[in-house]
Amino acid sequence: MRSIDGTTYAALLAAPDAGICERDFVTFYARSLDGLSTSRFCFWNDLDTVTASVLRGDTGAAENRDFVGDGSLFAVDRVPLVSDLTIQTVKVTLSQLHATVQDMVRGNDIRGARVEIHRGLFDPATHALAGSIYCHFVGKVNKAPISTPKAGDEGSVTIDVVSIVRELTRTNPAKKSDETQKRRSGDRFRKYSGVANVPIFWGVEKSRTK
Structure with a gap:
């Protein structure tokens, strides 16, 4: 009212x-x-x-x-x-x-x-x-x-x-890409998203390599 x-x-x-x-x-x-x-x-x-x-x-x-x-x-x-x-x-x-x-x-x-x-x-x-x-x-x-x-x-x-x-x-036009992510305070989470066979670790400990 x-x-x-x-x-x-x-x-x-x-x-x-x-x-x-x-x-x-x-x-x-x-x-x-x-x-x-x-x-x-x-x-x-x-x-x-x-x-x-x-x-x-x-x-x-x-x-x-x-x-x-x-x-x-x-x-x-x-x-x-x-x-x-x-x-x-x-x-x-x-x-x-x-x-x-x-x-x-x-x-x-x-x-x-x-x-x-x-x-x-x-x-x-x-x-x-x-x-x-x-x-x-x-x-x-x-x-x-x-x-x-x-x-x-x-x-x-x-x-x-x-x-x-x-x-x-209105929909969000942003894409899941490195170019979009790095605009957010330099976030490079998707730096290798276009490269094959590169593991991305997020929130977990890297596995030990032998």
Whole structure:
């Protein structure tokens, strides 16, 4: 169960009578095409560009980020709230025409990019933020097809984000070889693994030769 601050709790309690407004905040960490640097792209589904304090998905610390609006973020799927380790997929739909979106998907490499999805609650009467903006989902980009429409149709960039739990299914690419082993503090256990008729003693006393 997640702990929330008192302001958020009060807003949720009053929501059945006073109503409540929610906005999605999505952050992508895209690599440069040469792989030497990482840039942060932040979007939200409202107007203008705003600076908002969100709670990081990895450390929980507060951090200010500049979120671009102006129709850049079309929609975010409802985030599945589960208590097990099943891999969840959330679709994030962005504008194909927005300049910042174009910069991110065409001017950078977003394959496997880290993604954080936050959700903020606002008072519909005052439009003031009701409490902290909590991280709802942490994952990585799985697919990012760009739909180029024909004349008169609408296009978009629909990004599939899979939950970070998928990292548990990653296999270890290391091989049982001398090259791999010696990277570990000079371990030469497999120095002769490719040579026939060379006994390797491990944890036992060498047999005496006559």
